Amino acid sequence: SAVISQKPSRDICQRGTSLTIQCQVDSQVTMMFWYRQQPGQSLTLIATANQGSEATYESGFVIDKFPISRPNLTFSTLTVSNMSPEDSSIYLCSVLRGRAETQYFGPGTRLLVL
Amino acid sequence: EDQVTQSPEALRLQEGESSSLNCSYTVSGLRGLFWYRQDPGKGPEFLFTLYSAGEEKEKERLKATLTKKESFLHITAPKPEDSATYLCAVRAYNTDKLIFGTGTRLQVFP
Numbered sequence: 678s679a680v681i682s683q684k685p686s687r688d689i690c691q692r693g694t695s696l697t698i699q700c701q702v703d704s705q706v707t708m709m710f711w712y713r714q715q716p717g718q719s720l721t722l723i724a725t726a727n728q729g730s731e732a733t734y735e736s737g738f739v740i741d742k743f744p745i746s747r748p749n750l751t752f753s754t755l756t757v758s759n760m761s762p763e764d765s766s767i768y769l770c771s772v773l774r775g776r777a778e779t780q781y782f783g784p785g786t787r788l789l790v791l
Numbered sequence: 792e793d794q795v796t797q798s799p800e801a802l803r804l805q806e807g808e809s810s811s812l813n814c815s816y817t818v819s820g821l822r823g824l825f826w827y828r829q830d831p832g833k834g835p836e837f838l839f840t841l842y843s844a845g846e847e848k849e850k851e852r853l854k855a856t857l858t859k860k861e862s863f864l865h866i867t868a869p870k871p872e873d874s875a876t877y878l879c880a881v882r883a884y885n886t887d888k889l890i891f892g893t894g895t896r897l898q899v900f901p
Contacts, residue, residue: 678837708887719878719893720835735888769834773887778823780880780889782834 679703679774681783689789690760697756698786700770705750710771710780711743720769726753760790793818797879797892804869804899812864812895814879824862825889826855827878835878838864869899 680703690696700709711723723743724732732745746754757764770783796815804810816824823842827835839848841857848855852873854865864877876896880889 681834710888719891720880720889721891722888725888778882778887779837779840780825781837782827785832785834787832 679706679772679781681770681772681781683768683770683783683786685786686784687787687789689791692761692790694760695756695758696760696788697754698768698770700753700755700783702751702772706772706774707750708773709747709753710773711745711753711755712769712771712782714767714769714785716765723755723768757788760788762790764788765790793881793883793890795879795881795890795892797877797895799895800893801896802898804866804897806870806899806901807868809865809867809869811866812877812897814862814864814892815860816862816879816881817860818881818883818890820884822882822884824857825880825882826862826864827880829876829878829894838877866897869897871899871901873897874899 682701684699709726712720714720722735723738724734726732726745726747728747728750744756767785767787769785771780794817798813823840825840826838829835839855844859846857852867856863876894878894880891
């Protein structure tokens with residue numbers, strides 16, 4: 678398995694501000710993913726973050742709104758920019774690990790935008 | 792388009808009452824089907840990976856099976872601590888990303 682931590686665990690923010698979410702993994706991984714889970718919904722992939730290259734964004738998500746950094750093989754950040762109430766969600770970091778290529782998830786960051 | 796559909800949306804069981812959750816999928820070449828458990832306010836917890844039709848995996852009261860079109864998560868004699876949302880996801884051969892279903896919210900009452 679993988680030990681993944683996220684900071685902050687939760688936050689309440691005002692509209693128009695930005696929040697940076699940190700994801701730390703216990704050992705080096707090549708691929709890291711950022712997901713969003715809106716209230717009562719399933720998980721939607723925002724982007725894939727590989728070390729040393731630009732993040733790859735899914736349809737409907739753009740770099741200006743969700744900039745991602747991946748400075749090394751154990752750490753990544755996701756910024757939610759210029760927030761609106763529609764950005765209220767759980768944001769989850771995930772990594773690919775092992776020969777079975779299992780995806781493991783962090784505990785999530787619960788964001789409420791007022 | 793790759794797609795995952797889970798049913799039922801919600802399931803209420805009496806403790807000890809066995810049942811099954813369904814995950815139907817369409818994918819352009821299945822690379823793996825994954826089951827996760829998610830408790831409220833937490834990230835998904837990995838349960839099983841299935842790769843080919845006929846494959847089965849077991850863990851305690853849970854057993855996952857796979858056909859060419861769907862997967863079942865069988866819960867035998869459930870306990871209240873099995874209450875959670877169970878998520879199914881698939882990965883196609885040409886990608887590393889997972890496509891998730893909307894989940895089945897299971898409640899087990901004593």
